[in-house]
Amino acid sequence: MNTISSAPSASQPPLAFRRSSLAYKPGLARNRWNLAFTGLAAVFSLIAVLPLVLVLAYVLIKGGSLISLQLLTSLPPAPGLEGGGIGNAILGTVVVTLIASLIAIPVGVGGGIYLAEYSSSGPFAQFVRFGTNVLSGVPSIICGVFIYGLIVATRVFFDQSYSAMAGGIALSVLMLPTVIKTTDEALKLVPNELRWGAIGIGASRFVTIVRVTLPAAVSPIATGVVLAIARAAGETAPLIFTALFSPFWPEGVFNPIATMSVLIYNFAIMPYEAQIALAWAASFVLVVMILAANLFARWLGRFAQA
Amino acid sequence: MPSATAASPSQSICLSLENVGISYGSSEAVRGVYMEIPHGKVTAFIGPSGCGKSTVLRALNRMNDLIEGCTLRGRVLFDGQDLYARDVDPVEVRRRIGMVFQKPNPFPKSIYENIAFGARINGYRGDMDELVERSLRKAAIWDETKDKLKESGYALSGGQQQRLCIARAIAIEPEVILMDEPCSALDPISTLKIEEMMHELKKSYTIVIVTHNMQQAVRVSDMTGFFNVTANADGDGKVGCLEEFAPTEQIFNAPNQQATLDYVSGRFG
Numbered sequence: 341m342n343t344i345s346s347a348p349s350a351s352q353p354p355l356a357f358r359r360s361s362l363a364y365k366p367g368l369a370r371n372r373w374n375l376a377f378t379g380l381a382a383v384f385s386l387i388a389v390l391p392l393v394l395v396l397a398y399v400l401i402k403g404g405s406l407i408s409l410q411l412l413t414s415l416p417p418a419p420g421l422e423g424g425g426i427g428n429a430i431l432g433t434v435v436v437t438l439i440a441s442l443i444a445i446p447v448g449v450g451g452g453i454y455l456a457e458y459s460s461s462g463p464f465a466q467f468v469r470f471g472t473n474v475l476s477g478v479p480s481i482i483c484g485v486f487i488y489g490l491i492v493a494t495r496v497f498f499d500q501s502y503s504a505m506a507g508g509i510a511l512s513v514l515m516l517p518t519v520i521k522t523t524d525e526a527l528k529l530v531p532n533e534l535r536w537g538a539i540g541i542g543a544s545r546f547v548t549i550v551r552v553t554l555p556a557a558v559s560p561i562a563t564g565v566v567l568a569i570a571r572a573a574g575e576t577a578p579l580i581f582t583a584l585f586s587p588f589w590p591e592g593v594f595n596p597i598a599t600m601s602v603l604i605y606n607f608a609i610m611p612y613e614a615q616i617a618l619a620w621a622a623s624f625v626l627v628v629m630i631l632a633a634n635l636f637a638r639w640l641g642r643f644a645q646a
Numbered sequence: 647m648p649s650a651t652a653a654s655p656s657q658s659i660c661l662s663l664e665n666v667g668i669s670y671g672s673s674e675a676v677r678g679v680y681m682e683i684p685h686g687k688v689t690a691f692i693g694p695s696g697c698g699k700s701t702v703l704r705a706l707n708r709m710n711d712l713i714e715g716c717t718l719r720g721r722v723l724f725d726g727q728d729l730y731a732r733d734v735d736p737v738e739v740r741r742r743i744g745m746v747f748q749k750p751n752p753f754p755k756s757i758y759e760n761i762a763f764g765a766r767i768n769g770y771r772g773d774m775d776e777l778v779e780r781s782l783r784k785a786a787i788w789d790e791t792k793d794k795l796k797e798s799g800y801a802l803s804g805g806q807q808q809r810l811c812i813a814r815a816i817a818i819e820p821e822v823i824l825m826d827e828p829c830s831a832l833d834p835i836s837t838l839k840i841e842e843m844m845h846e847l848k849k850s851y852t853i854v855i856v857t858h859n860m861q862q863a864v865r866v867s868d869m870t871g872f873f874n875v876t877a878n879a880d881g882d883g884k885v886g887c888l889e890e891f892a893p894t895e896q897i898f899n900a901p902n903q904q905a906t907l908d909y910v911s912g913r914f915g
Contacts (some may be wrong), residue, residue: 533747540746541744
């Protein structure tokens with residue numbers, strides 16, 4: 341009946357495209373372009389990680405050879421003398437970062453809880469979210485100047501000007517946006533069913549958050565907090581105006597304190613060999629500490645998937 | 647006892663809805679619901695999707711408070727007390743009227759802690775081990791969990807998790823248990839176990855269940871409310887309403903409304 345379909349295949353109309361064999365031909369234009377752009381992307385991604393590798397290698401070569409117990413435990417030498425270490429700066433960085441964490445973690449986690457659990461779409465919450473984003477973009481030196489004007493210049497703490505406390509507060513301003521944002525995001529990922537389950541058996545909002553919602557989100561929050569600490573520990577600019585520097589062991593939180601980043605800044609531009617060597621050693625220790633914190637954060641983040 | 651209470655329904659009203667209407671923002675979900683849910687019975691809500699039966703269920707223990715923009719008109723009376731009165735604490739309401747959800751939602755804690763959590767936050771002072779065992783027994787899951795009380799609630803199967811959630815709701819000894827399609831995510835065997843359990847539970851609790859499964863409504867419930875979707879009077883949009891509320895046998899055998907008959911005989915929905 342249907343004469344067209346019953347006709348032999350030889351009478352098919354000529355193909356619009358040229359048929360060739362299925363074998364891969366590297367000489368074709370599309371295959372050459374494909375290869376070229378894959379190579380280009382690979383080169384750019386290599387360039388992107390190059391600074392990290394070079395910094396690590398350079399700091400390791402320059403500073404790694406100086407690592408010793410003495411370096412980690414003794415005071416820096418007076419100008420012109422040899423030896424010594426950066427013990428006070430390591431301790432100082434720990435103290436200042438601890439102060440910053442003690443301020444930023446409660447305020448940041450509390451703020452994140454408010455945003456995610458109490459007022460997720462009100463105008464005030466949107467204002468806080470916007471403010472957080474702006475704050476995270478504020479240059480760190482501005483944070484330092486701000487705390488200098490607020491605390492150092494006014495001598496509010498026992499008539500002391502530069503102090504570890506002022507440095508900690510300046511760093512906490514830098515940490516806050518990260519902590520608020522990660523807490524907010526982490527709590528939003530907790531399924532609503534879990535909240536309903538608690539509320540459906542008569543839990544108050546407070547008990548629901550503290551006993552059910554927050555434990556379910558603790559891993560990503562901890563990751564965010566550690567990343568914020570790692571970032572703050574490496575900051576120099578906010579500390580120059582606030583914690584200043586001290587060649588001695590820390591004398592309490594209301595006195596000037598040495599930190600690794602400021603030590604590097606001070607010693608690297610000094611005309612003494614010993615100080616420059618110490619700056620390299622401090623760079624190495626600081627990089628290792630921040631790297632360790634980042635790895636720790638990744639390790640914490642792993643529990644989120646488990 | 648059951649026949650006596652059925653003979654005099656006015657004495658044993660547990661929850662009473664008077665001209666209840668619920669809206670999400672500006673869109674009305676359900677309106678004009680009058681209903682008297684008796685004590686010690688299983689009441690089922692059936693109806694097509696979007697007819698507002700879950701919305702009404704959630705209004706019975708103020709879970710709708712958690713949804714932003716959700717407002718309720720009319721009155722919901724629990725033993726004669728208005729649940730939406732100004733001086734009522736919603737947390738206290740939910741302690742008396744517990745809820746089980748569509749998706750099993752155990753806490754990421756041990757099986758034991760899942761049960762003990764609710765009791766503890768409600769100030770339970772008695773023997774916790776005994777309460778956990780009693781609750782798990784009532785929810786017909788004790789035999790499966792007694793040797794692994796320290797394991798995570800997530801280690802159980804879906805049907806077991808749902809019974810764990812029911813045990814969790816029972817542990818705080820509520821007067822009413824609301825169940826929002828508790829078997830929709832479960833296999834027939836688990837469903838059967840939960841239905842058997844409900845027959846036991848109604849001796850001590852009032853149960854209100856939302857279900858899409860009409861056979862389930864026939865099997866478990868004493869009273870059935872059929873919700874339907876009607877076109878909104880002012881043009882576009884649809885709104886849910888309670889079409890008919892009667893003893894289950896009547897709804898499925900001799901309903902008063904044509905829409906109910908069409909629905910239960912499978913002609914639509």
